[in-house]
Amino acid sequence: MSRETEAVSREAPRAPVSAAAAGVPVYDSERRRAQWIEEAANLWQYRGLVHELVIRDIKVRYKRSVLGVLWTMLAPLLNMVALTLVFSVLFKQAIQNYPVYFMAGSIFWAFFAQTTSTAAQQTLGSNEMAKRMYVPRSAFIASALGGGLVNLVLSLVPLIVILIVTGFPLHATWAFLPVSVFIVALFTAGVSLILFTVASRFADIKEMYLVIVQTWFFLTPIVYHPSIVPPKYRFALWANPMYYFVQTFRAPIYDGVIPGAGLVLGSFALAVAVLVTGWVFFCHRRDDMAYWS
Amino acid sequence: MPAAIRLEKVTLRYRIPRERIGSLKEYAIRRLKRQVAYDDFEALHAIDLSVSAGERVGLIGRNGAGKSTLFRVISRVLPPAEGRVYVAGRIAPILELGLGFHGELTGRENVMLQGALLGFSRAETRRRLDRIVEWAELQDFIDAPIRTFSTGMAARLAFAVATDVDPDILLVDEALSVGDEKFQRKCHERMEGLVARGKTFMLVSHSPSQIRDNCERVLWLHHGRIVLDGPAEAVADAYHQWSLGETDAVGSGL
Numbered sequence: 069m070s071r072e073t074e075a076v077s078r079e080a081p082r083a084p085v086s087a088a089a090a091g092v093p094v095y096d097s098e099r100r101r102a103q104w105i106e107e108a109a110n111l112w113q114y115r116g117l118v119h120e121l122v123i124r125d126i127k128v129r130y131k132r133s134v135l136g137v138l139w140t141m142l143a144p145l146l147n148m149v150a151l152t153l154v155f156s157v158l159f160k161q162a163i164q165n166y167p168v169y170f171m172a173g174s175i176f177w178a179f180f181a182q183t184t185s186t187a188a189q190q191t192l193g194s195n196e197m198a199k200r201m202y203v204p205r206s207a208f209i210a211s212a213l214g215g216g217l218v219n220l221v222l223s224l225v226p227l228i229v230i231l232i233v234t235g236f237p238l239h240a241t242w243a244f245l246p247v248s249v250f251i252v253a254l255f256t257a258g259v260s261l262i263l264f265t266v267a268s269r270f271a272d273i274k275e276m277y278l279v280i281v282q283t284w285f286f287l288t289p290i291v292y293h294p295s296i297v298p299p300k301y302r303f304a305l306w307a308n309p310m311y312y313f314v315q316t317f318r319a320p321i322y323d324g325v326i327p328g329a330g331l332v333l334g335s336f337a338l339a340v341a342v343l344v345t346g347w348v349f350f351c352h353r354r355d356d357m358a359y360w361s
Numbered sequence: 362m363p364a365a366i367r368l369e370k371v372t373l374r375y376r377i378p379r380e381r382i383g384s385l386k387e388y389a390i391r392r393l394k395r396q397v398a399y400d401d402f403e404a405l406h407a408i409d410l411s412v413s414a415g416e417r418v419g420l421i422g423r424n425g426a427g428k429s430t431l432f433r434v435i436s437r438v439l440p441p442a443e444g445r446v447y448v449a450g451r452i453a454p455i456l457e458l459g460l461g462f463h464g465e466l467t468g469r470e471n472v473m474l475q476g477a478l479l480g481f482s483r484a485e486t487r488r489r490l491d492r493i494v495e496w497a498e499l500q501d502f503i504d505a506p507i508r509t510f511s512t513g514m515a516a517r518l519a520f521a522v523a524t525d526v527d528p529d530i531l532l533v534d535e536a537l538s539v540g541d542e543k544f545q546r547k548c549h550e551r552m553e554g555l556v557a558r559g560k561t562f563m564l565v566s567h568s569p570s571q572i573r574d575n576c577e578r579v580l581w582l583h584h585g586r587i588v589l590d591g592p593a594e595a596v597a598d599a600y601h602q603w604s605l606g607e608t609d610a611v612g613s614g615l
Contacts, residue, residue, distance in 0.1 A: 270385035
């Protein structure tokens with residue numbers, strides 16, 4: 069602290085309001101705003117921590133590996149090759165340029181699955197930390213989301229490689245992708261908040277969720293085309309939020325079209341609703357988390 | 362002097378389930394059978410406390426008296442069940458050094474992370490990095506992974522980060538011993554320097570002599586209540602006498 073600010077703090081008046089005005093952080097357990105506003109303000113204040121946590125996770129993941137960050141790009145590529153073989157040869161699926169179709173959906177799914185499972189898996193470590201020093205717990209969820217976004221961007225590289233190799237056009241409609249990613253990120257954040265809260269209370273949620281996310285993957289048209297679903301089971305698609313999100317992401321890449329306004333606005337409204345629900349639920353339970361673990 | 366810390370009728374309860382129910386499956390079954398029972402344990406009971414800026418306050422008491430819980434309430438980790446907590450100023454928790462350190466990251470990367478955990482912006486931590494490293498005397502090792510550090514080296518780095526940030530309030534746990542004797546002295550000097558500049562200082566300890574040396578005012582906590590609050594000498598002596606009696610009582614009971 070400089071000499072000037074020190075002088076201010078020495079003469080800091082008694083009233084809490086003046087202390088805050090002098091730039092001294094004040095914690096008053098009674099003078100609190102609504103929890104969901106307070107947590108948002110704290111998350112913003114700790115945005116540097118979110119940044120550091122994302123960097124930490126990326127660095128730690130690749131610290132001891134030879135290929136390093138290349139793994140992020142190789143993994144979906146190898147995955148895609150294996151699944152392409154299985155699905156296009158064995159099932160003789162009639163999807164043109166199956167590798168591009170599958171990979172577009174698959175990197176999209178990987179973002180959702182990885183972010184939400186990370187949020188659930190890291191509850192133990194995050195709560196352990198937040199029990200010892202003040203850190204807004206939402207920073208850990210935000211960092212899971214940040215890590216997922218970084219991986220999503222990196223896995224666009226192998227997708228582009230596949231486009232080039234298979235001679236598939238790179239449509240101008242790719243420019244729409246940030247909107248699709250933004251929408252699904254809102255939804256993913258909402259699901260992560262709910263998962264983190266529940267997994268903080270019940271340890272078995274983590275294992276349960278891995279099974280759920282695996283099943284969910286096969287219920288979403290990623291390895292197959294929605295048209296192969298018999299009409300009497302179509303309701304399962306319509307009831308699945310990921311069905312809409314994957315379309316907004318895949319259409320610009322695979323079909324070269326910008327998804328319709330109805331689909332985009334509907335997806336957006338749904339994503340916002342889930343995020344708001346998740347945020348309110350998380351903030352409502354936030355103070356209990358210190359006592360749960 | 363303005364109050365740096367003020368607690369008004371602060372009560373804190375831990376809700377302890379009679380049996381530990383950690384899984385949703387178990388919870389659902391027991392809920393259906395109406396077997397979810399809790400005990401409320403009052404870790405702090407209607408604590409009233411006011412600490413002025415620049416005071417050096419010691420907390421003394423037996424294990425489980427509520428000393429650490431009181432620290433956690435002040436550092437806003439635990440929200441109180443009842444009452445009001447008011448804290449003006451930035452807190453440096455020197456309780457568990459190296460919390461949040463990651464073994465695979467280098468010293469430098471860990472300083473950045475630690476700074477962020479304390480709520481500082483990246484630019485701020487980066488600006489302070491050289492000074493932190495220099496003070497911790499770790500210039501030669503700072504780019505090696507922390508897992509190659511000795512415990513003392515890691516603790517030195519953590520202490521340097523926590524105190525370099527120029528906190529207004531220091532919460533210190535006695536159990537802490539940072540590195541070798543020379544370094545302990547250096548830590549001590551730094552803390553004294555902060556106190557001399559009007560920073561508030563709170564120390565948790567079991568040792569009456571340590572409390573006497575470092576504090577002017579002492580709170581004696583017992584079963585979540587402040588039983589005595591006064592000049593260090595008097596309270597430390599009273600506690601010492603009492604704990605001798607306790608030991609005798611326990612000894613004669615055996």
